Amino acid sequence: MSRRGDWVYENNGGTCVAIAGADYCVVAADTRLSVGYNILTRDHSKICELADKCALASSGFQGDIKALHKNLAARELLYQHQHNKRMSCPAMAQLLSNTLYYKRFFPYYAFNVLGGLDSEGKGCVFTYDAVGSYERTGYSAQGTGSALIMPVLDNQLKSPSPLLLPARDAVTPLSETEAVDLVKDVFASATERDIYTGDKLEIVVINKAGTKREYIDLRKD
Amino acid sequence: MSIFEYNGSAVVAMVGKNCFAIASDRRLGVQLQTVATDFQRVFKIHDKLYIGLSGLATDAQTLYQRLVFRHKLYQLREERDMKPQTFASLVSALLYEKRFGPYFCQPVIAGLGEDNEPFICTMDCIGAKELAKDFVVSGTASESLYGACESMYKPNMEPEELFETISQALQSSVDRDCLSGWGGFVLLVTPTEVKECVIKGRMD
Numbered sequence: 001m002s003r004r005g006d007w008v009y010e011n012n013g014g015t016c017v018a019i020a021g022a023d024y025c026v027v028a029a030d031t032r033l034s035v036g037y038n039i040l041t042r043d044h045s046k047i048c049e050l051a052d053k054c055a056l057a058s059s060g061f062q063g064d065i066k067a068l069h070k071n072l073a074a075r076e077l078l079y080q081h082q083h084n085k086r087m088s089c090p091a092m093a094q095l096l097s098n099t100l101y102y103k104r105f106f107p108y109y110a111f112n113v114l115g116g117l118d119s120e121g122k123g124c125v126f127t128y129d130a131v132g133s134y135e136r137t138g139y140s141a142q143g144t145g146s147a148l149i150m151p152v153l154d155n156q157l158k159s160p161s162p163l164l165l166p167a168r169d170a171v172t173p174l175s176e177t178e179a180v181d182l183v184k185d186v187f188a189s190a191t192e193r194d195i196y197t198g199d200k201l202e203i204v205v206i207n208k209a210g211t212k213r214e215y216i217d218l219r220k221d
Numbered sequence: 222m223s224i225f226e227y228n229g230s231a232v233v234a235m236v237g238k239n240c241f242a243i244a245s246d247r248r249l250g251v252q253l254q255t256v257a258t259d260f261q262r263v264f265k266i267h268d269k270l271y272i273g274l275s276g277l278a279t280d281a282q283t284l285y286q287r288l289v290f291r292h293k294l295y296q297l298r299e300e301r302d303m304k305p306q307t308f309a310s311l312v313s314a315l316l317y318e319k320r321f322g323p324y325f326c327q328p329v330i331a332g333l334g335e336d337n338e339p340f341i342c343t344m345d346c347i348g349a350k351e352l353a354k355d356f357v358v359s360g361t362a363s364e365s366l367y368g369a370c371e372s373m374y375k376p377n378m379e380p381e382e383l384f385e386t387i388s389q390a391l392q393s394s395v396d397r398d399c400l401s402g403w404g405g406f407v408l409l410v411t412p413t414e415v416k417e418c419v420i421k422g423r424m425d
Contacts, residue, residue: 147397148368155369155393189371 009061009109010035013196014046015145016057017183018115019157020123020138024176024207027115028183029057029143030191030218031200042199042220049211050076054089054116055204056096059143060130061109068108071099089116093126093134100132107131111142116206123171123206135162138170145190145197152186180205184216191218224325225276225346227252229400231362232262232273233391234331234341235374236355237383240411241339243271243331244391246362247419248403249278258403258424266292267302268415270332271408272312275360276346277325284324287315305332305340309350316348323347327359337412362401365394384409384416392422 016029029046032039047057048069056072058065075095079087087095093114100108107130114126127140138159141149160168172179183203191198201216229250234243249260263273264285272288274281291311295303303311309330316324323346331341343357344350351357356374358366369390378386388407395402402422409416 145368147364148371151365151369151393151397152372154396155373155389186368186372189368192371193367 010063011060011109011144012040012062013144014059015141015143015149015187015190015194015197016046016059016111016113017141017149017153017186018057018113018125018127018139019153019174019179019183020115020125020171021174021176021179022123022171023117023121024179024205025055025115025117025123025125026176026179026183026203026205027055027057027113028187028201028203029059030187030197031202032196032198033062034196037195039199045202047202047204048073049204050092051086051089051116052210053206054087054092054114055206055211056092056112056114057142058110058112060111064108065110068099068110072096075099088119089114089124089126090118090136092116093124093136096126096128097132097134100128100130104131113140113142115204117208121208122169136170138172141186143197145187145194148190148193149186152189153182156182176205176207180214187216187218222252225327226361226400228276228278229398230262230275230360231358231366231391231395231398231401232275232329232360233358233366233370233387233394234273234329234343234356235370235383235387236339236341237378237380239337239339240380240383240409241331241333241341242383242387242407242409243273243329244387244405244407245273245275246360246391246395246401246403246405248401250400253399255403261406263406263408264289266308266332269410270303270305270308271330271410272308273329273331273359274326275329276327280324280326284315284326284328288312291315305330305334308332309340309342309344313344313348313350316344316346320347329357329359331410333410333412360401362394362398365397366390369394380409380411380416384418388420392420396423
């Protein structure tokens with residue numbers, strides 16, 4: 001903080017998407033890591049499983065993201081020892097917000113989507129800005145391809161307005177397999193037009209049986 | 222903020238089976254303030270040729286007037302309508318005339334040519350043509366439109382399906398863009414008829 005040079009941040013690109021359903025959550029991100037017009041690696045995971053029912057996908061500056069994930073994993077371990085249980089997804093959401101806001105004036109350059117199951121076993125998605133402002137939603141997209149993906153998710157999933165009274169559930173009506181197929185579709189489309197998205201798609205599906213990871217090939221150009 | 226984003230706009234054109242559709246939003250704003258909600262950005266050149274002009278509204282209107290003027294002179298001299306390809310070259314030439322003080326517009330041209338072959342193309346503000354076989358987009362909502370069209374478009378759609386697709390793509394895109402929206406204008410052109418439609422949308 002005291003000796004901040006000109007070189008502080010870089011954008012390593014990448015796109016993160018999460019969709020919450022009645023009893024599942026899908027968190028997905030591509031595995032490309034780039035700087036400018038160069039690809040550093042085609043096989044870099046952006047998704048971190050922070051607790052048993054909680055996965056965080058982040059794009060932005062991978063240096064900051066690595067530090068952030070490490071920080072959160074350490075805090076989750078402390079929580080386990082103090083409370084003798086794993087952290088819930090909404091608790092992790094609040095912790096992530098606080099962690100981001102703690103660095104309000106020298107932020108983590110990270111755009112996060114947190115997905116998982118809440119204490120009732122319902123799917124939940126939390127979406128963030130770089131300084132910790134967050135919202136619970138039914139679906140979200142973050143990163144370089146978010147502008148391409150978000151209108152398609154709106155079109156297919158159409159969440160109820162947060163202003164409606166009484167408050168409605170934000171979870172999407174799709175089944176788990178339909179949601180996974182939708183994620184594959186939107187990434188295939190984003191990969192066509194966004195140079196920072198591609199190579200491989202990593203999908204984490206969280207349901208009451210546990211979590212499973214799946215990989216799908218995307219375009220490599 | 223860029224001068225291209227001063228008024229806000231969204232224009233898209235798609236090709237179907239022996240037909241095409243061109244659509245735009247209807248908002249005219251001054252930065253974030255909405256001034257009009259019935260603004261036309263898609264203009265008719267002749268029965269089977271249309272141009273959508275995104276970008277600075279005043280330049281869009283001026284450019285349209287010059288294009289109509291040039292097309293009328295062409296009609297008088299040649300006693301026929303212009304082919305879309307010819308018209309695209311005309312637009313490109315008019316824009317490049319102002320290479321160092323450009324019109325701040327990004328045109329989208331769509332038409333039916335000889336044998337009712339659909340033609341769509343877009344260009345930048347100094348006339349670099351970009352022809353496409355599927356769809357073209359321009360305006361402040363272009364990134365959203367790319368995403369929506371890339372997901373929703375498929376080749377060789379019939380007119381009815383093309384109309385639905387372009388309307389859905391336009392609506393979902395402008396709803397994620399602050400500077401465009403307030404309903405849409407969709408034009409569907411087949412060899413035999415032209416369907417004009419104003420669609421309602423979110424008013425924010």
